[in-house]
Amino acid sequence: MLWFVFLVGFAVLSGFAAVYDRFPADLWLAQRLQEIDAAGFGRALDWAEDLADIPWIIAVWVGAAAALFAAARRWEALLLLASVLARPLNAGVKELIDRPRPSADLVVVSDHPSGLAFPSGHADGVIVIYGLLFYFITSFVTQPGLRLLGQAACLWVILFTGMERVYVGAHWPSDVLGGYYLGGLILAAIIAGHRLIVLGLPADRQEDPARE
Secondary structure, three states: OHHHHHHHHHHHHHHHHHHOOOOOOHHHHHHHHHOOOOHHHHHHHHHHHHOOOOOHHHHHHHHHHHHHHHOOOHHHHHHHHHHHHHHHHHHHHHHHHOOOOOOOOOOOOOOOOOOOOOOOHHHHHHHHHHHHHHHHHHHHOOOHHHHHHHHHHHHHHHHHHHHHHHHOOOOOHHHHHHHHHHHHHHHHHHHHHHHHHHOOOOHHHHHOOOOO
């Protein structure tokens, strides 16, 4: 029930995004973020966004799935591989909303991606993939130091990728919020399915989804 409430919230947010090219706070937030002039901050944004873009996100996605298979977590590996289906859903929502990108007369635009703005595909993608990795790391990595390192890395990519898309003028903050929102709905559905179905199976069935 709570998931459907949040789904309605996303529908309302999307409706406003379809009507307004930007929300009231978008311009102020984007300009304040672009005023940050620190080389280390810029590099942290760029490195995070690299891990959210091709080819690195594919390497992380495939590598993590292979590691899960090797650890006999085959259901989890299949769920991670299936998470790529979030991409066409994001593209479909963008076509429905039809919101333009920020214009260079309002903010500094140093990245000129093609396509529409709402919801951000990068923000959506990192929430689904790195959010799912965060969940698996939290659930299955037993060494505290390694678990904390993995969780911190996932959160860094998620948060800094969203800021980078605004920093380079590719999105308004509300586009990023929409991407996080849509990705969060998808992630919540995947985790709920995993907890209700996979973790409810006998141990041998959890390890081998192909077993009859």
